[in-house]
Amino acid sequence: MWENIKDFASTFFVTGDPLIYGADVSIVLSIIAIVFVLTKYKKWGWLWREWLTTVDHKRIGIMYLIASLLMLFRGGVDALLMRLQLAFPNVEFLNSEHYNAIFTTHGTIMILFMAMPMMFALFNMVVPLQLGARDVAYPFLNALSFWLFMLGAMLFNISFVIGGSPDAGWLSYPPLSQNEFSPGPGQNFYIWGIQISGIGSLATGINFIVTILKMRAPGMKLSKMPLFSWSVLSSCIMIIFAFPILTVTLALLFLDRFAGAHFFTMDGGGNPMMYLNLIWMWGHPEVYIVVVPAFGIFSEIVATFSRKKIFGYKSMVWAMMIIAVVSFFTWAHHFFTMGTSASVIAFFAISTMIVGIPTGVKVFNWLFTMYRGRISFKQPMLWTIAFIPCFVIGGATGVMLAVAPADYQYHNSYFLVAHFHQVLIGGVVFGYLAGIYYWWPKLFGFKLDEKLGKWGFWFWNIGFYVCFMPQYALGFMGMTRRYYTYGWDRGWADLNLVSTVGAFLMGIGFIFQVWQIAYSIKNGERDTTGDPWNGRTLEWSIPSPAPFYNFAVVPQVKEMDDWWATKEAKANGTYKEEPAKLEPIHMPKNSGIPFIMANFWFLVGFGFTFGWVWMAVIGFIGVFACMWARSFQYDTDYYVPVEEVRRTEASLGRVV
C-alpha cells in the first residue's frame, strides 16, 4: 500500500530539480498566505459576492488584467531562465529536457495566457463604456468566458509541478507531440488547457460582436463608432472564424493520443503535415487577433494626445476590416520549407506581402494625426511613439521573411525569433501597456505614477533592442531556435551575452511597473474629473471609477468623438443642456454558475490529462448540471431604483 502511494506520488509530482522544489514551496506558501489573509480579515464572503460571482464587465476586465500580469511574470521568468542558459557557451544550468519544457511553456503562456487575457481585459474594461452601454450583450456568458480561461490557464500552469510540462514546442507539432515521442501527461495538459480556455475565447468573440452590433448608444452609427471598438469588431470576427479551427485540430490530436486515431500519425494513413496546415490556419489569424486591438488603442491615444481628430478614419476602418479577411489567406508562409508546389509558395508569399499594406496605411495615418498636433508625452503616448519604429522594423523583417526563396535561409533561425518578438512585443505588448496606462484611471480612479512609469518605459525599450537586435545577427550567423547550448567555436558567445543582458533589462522594467502600480495605489494622482486626459470618446464623460451601471442616463450620440464635440459646444456656449431624466436601470444579477461550471471543466481536463476517465465523466456531469440549472433560472435580472442611481452619482460628485 505504502509502496503504491510512493510510486504514484513519484510519477504524479515532478521531482528531481531544485528549481521545481523551490516552486513547490513557494506555491504552498502563497496558498497558505492567501487562505490566511482571507480568513483573518473575513473576506471569503466578499470574495465570493464581489468577484467570483460577478457579471460586471469592468470587474471581469480587472480579473483578466490581474491574471494576464501574473502570466506575464511566469512567461517572463521562463524567458529569463532561457536567456541565462544561453548567456555563455556550454552552460549547465538547465538540462536539454528542462529547456524544451521552458521554451514550450514560454511561448504558449505568452500568446494564449498572457496576450489573449490582456486583450480581453481591455475589451471588457473599455468597449461597453466606449459604446455608451451598461454591460456586454451576454454578461453571464462573459463571466463564463473568464472562468473558462482562468481554469484552462491554471490547468496548463500546474503541469510544471504535477505530471510534467509539455515540451514539444508552443504549437506542439506531431509526430513529436504524439504518444510515441511524448508519452505522459505533458501534451494532454497542453491540449486541455488550451481547449478549455479556447471555448472561453470563442464565447468572448461572439459576445463582443453582438455587443458592438446591438448595444451602441442611440445615434452612434457604425460610421461614428470609436476606432478601438472597430478594432475589437475586427478581432472578434477573426476569433469566431479561427478558434473553431484550433478546437478541431487539438481535438483530432487528442483523439490520436487518447483513442489511437491516425489523423496526424506517421503510419496508418495519417499525415503530421496536415497538423501544421490546420494549426496555422488558426495561428496566423491569431497573430492579427492580438495585434489589431493594439492598433485600435494607438488610434485612440494618438488622437487624444495630439488634440486632433484621427487622420483617415475611414481608411483605418477599411484597413482593419481588410486585415480581418486577408489574414486568413497567409497561413502557409509558416511552413514554406515543408515542400509544396511553386504556385502555392508564390500565392502565399504575395498574400503575406499584401497583408502588410493596410498596416502601413495605419502607420501613416497615425503619423499624419500627430503632424501639427499639440502632442503631450504622457505615458500612453510614450509607448505609442516607441511602438512605431519598433513595429516598422518588425514589419520590414516580416516582409523579408515573406520572400519565399530567402525564407529558406531565415527559417527557424534566430532571425525569425527576433522578428516575431519584435512584432509581438513592439506591437502587442507596447500597445496593451499603452492601453492599460490610458484607461487605468477610468477603472481604478487614479493615474499611474509618471516618474516610475518612465523608468519602466526606458528599461523596457532599451532592454528590448539590446535583447533582440543581436538575435537578428545570430540568425544570420547560423544559430537556429531551440538550441539549448552551443560551443565556443561557433562564435555566438558575445551576442548571446548581450541579448541576455537586454532580457534582464526588460525584467527590471517590469519590476518598475509592479512598483509603479503598488506605489500609485497609495500615492497616485486621483482622478476627480472622470476625464484625466482630455479625452474624446464617451467613456470619459462618466465619473472615474465608472459606477457599476456605467451611465446614469444613456447618452444620445450625435457626432464622431461625441464627448469632444460636447466639450467644444460647452466652451462655445452653443451647448444645449437637455434635462436628464433618470429611469430605473435594468441590470443582470450575479451568478455563481460560471465559476462552478469552469471548475467542472477543470475536472474534465485533469481527468483526460491523466487518463482517468471516471474523473472526466464526473466533470462532464457537473458541466451539464450547471447548464441545466441555468436553463431554468428565470430570476436573472433586476432594476436599480432611481434613488440609488442618484445616491451613487452624488457620491461620485455628479448631480443628476
Place this chain on the structure above:
Amino acid sequence: MAQHQNHGGHHSHGSMKEYVIGFILSIVLTIIPLVLVMNSILSKTATMITILVMAVLQFVVQLVFFMHIREGEKPRYNVQTLILGLVIVFTIVAGSLWIMLFNKY
C-alpha cells in the same frame, strides 16, 4: 439589457415541430456516412462525394432549423456573414487540398 427591455417571448424561435424535424434530419445525415464507411458499401470516390454532400446538407439543416437564418430583422447582416463564412470554409477546404496534395506524392 436596458436597450432592449422587451427581451424574451417576442420573437418566436421556431416551433417544437421544426426542432424535431431538424433533429431527425441531422441524425439521419450523420448516420448515412457512418454506415457507408463502416460497411464499405460504395467505392472510395463515391463514398467521399457522398460524405461531402451530406456535410453540405448538414450545414443547411443547422442554419435553417437551429440558427433561424430566415428570421433575422436585418437579413443583410446574415447574408454578409454567411458569404464571409463560406469564403473561409472554401479557403480551409480548397487551400488544404491545394497545399497537401502536392505533399502526398
